[in-house]
Amino acid sequence: MPTQAKAAAIDEISQRFQNSSAAVLTEYRGLTVAQLTELRRSLGAGSSYAVVKNTLTKRAADEVGYGDLAPLLNGPTAIAFLEGDPVEGAKALRDFAKANPLLVVKGGVVDGRTVDASEVTRLADVEPRDVLLAKLAGAMKGNLTKAAGLFQAPLSQVARLAAALQEKKAADAPAEAAAPATDDSAAADTTTDTDTTDAAADDAAGDA
Numbered sequence: 001m002p003t004q005a006k007a008a009a010i011d012e013i014s015q016r017f018q019n020s021s022a023a024v025l026t027e028y029r030g031l032t033v034a035q036l037t038e039l040r041r042s043l044g045a046g047s048s049y050a051v052v053k054n055t056l057t058k059r060a061a062d063e064v065g066y067g068d069l070a071p072l073l074n075g076p077t078a079i080a081f082l083e084g085d086p087v088e089g090a091k092a093l094r095d096f097a098k099a100n101p102l103l104v105v106k107g108g109v110v111d112g113r114t115v116d117a118s119e120v121t122r123l124a125d126v127e128p129r130d131v132l133l134a135k136l137a138g139a140m141k142g143n144l145t146k147a148a149g150l151f152q153a154p155l156s157q158v159a160r161l162a163a164a165l166q167e168k169k170a171a172d173a174p175a176e177a178a179a180p181a182t183d184d185s186a187a188a189d190t191t192t193d194t195d196t197t198d199a200a201a202d203d204a205a206g207d208a
Contacts, residue, residue: 006056013052013060016079017109020047022086024093024108024120025069028078031102036078039103042092046083051076068114072106079108086110090124 017023028036028051040049054073061069082089097103107116110123 009053009056010060010063013057013079014063016048016050016081017060017064017066020081021084022082022089022108022110022123024080024082024090025072025106026078026080026093027075027104027106029076029102031100035100039080039092039096039100042096043080043082043089044084044092047081047089049078049080051078066109066114069107069109072108077106087123087126090120094121094124 031039036049043049054077057077057079058070058073061067061073080089080093093103093105097105105117105120107114108120109115110119115123
């Protein structure tokens with residue numbers, strides 16, 4: 001049975017997992033106190049960067065349903081618990097790691113889903129959530145009901161819809177350059193664009 005101090009530590013880590021929009025596990029071996037302080041500041045208000053004991057963190061992860069993190073909990077481990085838009089925190093970690101290669105991102109949890117290091121890197125390359133959603137809202141041509149649904153969608157669903165819209169634009173571009181559309185074909189294209197965008201928006205809103 002864990003001692004009272006260990007039980008309190010497990011409970012604290014569990015709460016941090018539950019209250020954070022994302023948690024990124026890292027190895028910090030070789031970083032100075034000054035560098036760790038710089039990293040904490042770069043994560044932004046509300047976020048934290050804490051050195052943890054692997055055995056206690058495994059127990060906490062199991063309690064909140066993140067048992068898949070166990071293989072990452074080896075060696076010196078510190079966790080960035082991110083508040084707000086996880087993209088901003090992922091960007092801060094990526095930029096710090098570029099300047100300080102001793103910081104190694106192992107993986108973590110984003111939107112309640114465990115991810116590996118490459119997915120954290122891809123997250124850092126995504127536009128901020130508010131920018132992405134603004135673009136999507138504009139692409140839906142003022143359909144406020146679907147826009148409201150998208151604003152509640154997980155980041156992964158928003159990114160999927162953004163990719164679908166980008167692919168459609170790329171597919172339409174050669175056809176538009178080949179020959180100008182007649183009045184009838186232009187009307188048909190407009191209907192198709194609206195239907196395709198609405199269908200993608202319905203899919204993302206329904207997954208939210």
